[in-house]
Amino acid sequence: MSCDTPSAGTAPGATPVPTGHMAVQPSSLYVASPVMLLATLNPDGTPNLAPASSYWALGSMACLGLEDGGQTYENLQSRPEITINFPSPQLLSAVGRLAGTTGRNPVPAAKAAHHRYVHDKFGEAGLTPEASELVDPPRVAECMVQMEAAVRHDRRGVGAYHIVEVEVLRVWAAPQIVADDGTNIASDTWQPCLDVFRRFYGVDSATEYRLH
Known part of the structure; x- marks a missing residue:
């Protein structure tokens, strides 16, 4: 029985078959992850805002990948509430202004080469805090999709990160x-930003903001 690879172009519209695959070591495994802005509360009650891309959801639960030493994870230890805000492509510049900043003071040694301390993250990004109803951290008013959530489980990952499950x-x-039913989101009317191997894509353009 023959298992030969079909040749490209054998039928109209056929997808070319790639040949000679190469072993690579990309700096990120984000194939197409949504870009988020995560809001938590600092010990003094002010909001912290951080860009992130490690997210997946099932039912009413969402899993967030959070690094050790970040202010977001530290805040969740004492106040286990968070808002997850999904920016539109028009907000990529605001997301970029947060890249390379941290709410930790002093800046952790692992971040010192690429990050600087910023206390007012909303002000740094030029974004507006909007009061939430069920949790204390604010939402990002400019984001068209926002979620209020509470931490339910926290698991240490294999590396220097945690898998935080939120409801x-x-x-x-x-x-x-x-959508017209008043319940669902009309996905053809809005597009999220995607992190594709550390390159942030909107609908019509791509802007590079590296999240260290």
């Missing part, structure tokens, strides 16, 4: 992207 308590959406 989404409420989802908010801008009226212009809500």
Whole structure:
């Protein structure tokens, strides 16, 4: 029985078969992960805001990958509530202003080469905090999709990170992207930002902001 690889172009519209694959070592395994802005509360009650891309969801639960030494994870130890905000492509510049900043003071040694301390993250990004209803951390007013969530499980990963499982308590959406049924999001009216191997993509353009 023959198992020969079909040749490219044997039928109209056929997808070319790649040949000669190479072993590579990309700096990230984010094939197409949503870009998020995570809001938590600092010990003094002010909000911290951090860009992130490690996310997946099942049912009402979402899993976040958070690094050791980050202010987001530290805040969740004492106040296990968070908002997950999904920026549109038009907010990529705001996301970029947060890249290379940290809410930790002093800056951890592992971040010292690439990060600087910023206390007012909302001000740094030029974004607006919006009061949440079920959790204390604010939402990001400019983000068309926002989630209020509470931590349910926290597991240490293999490396220097934690897998934090949160229960989404409420989802908010801008009226212009809500479907006619008033419940679902009309996905053809809005596009998230995607992190594809550390390159942030919007709908029509790509902007490079590296998240160290």
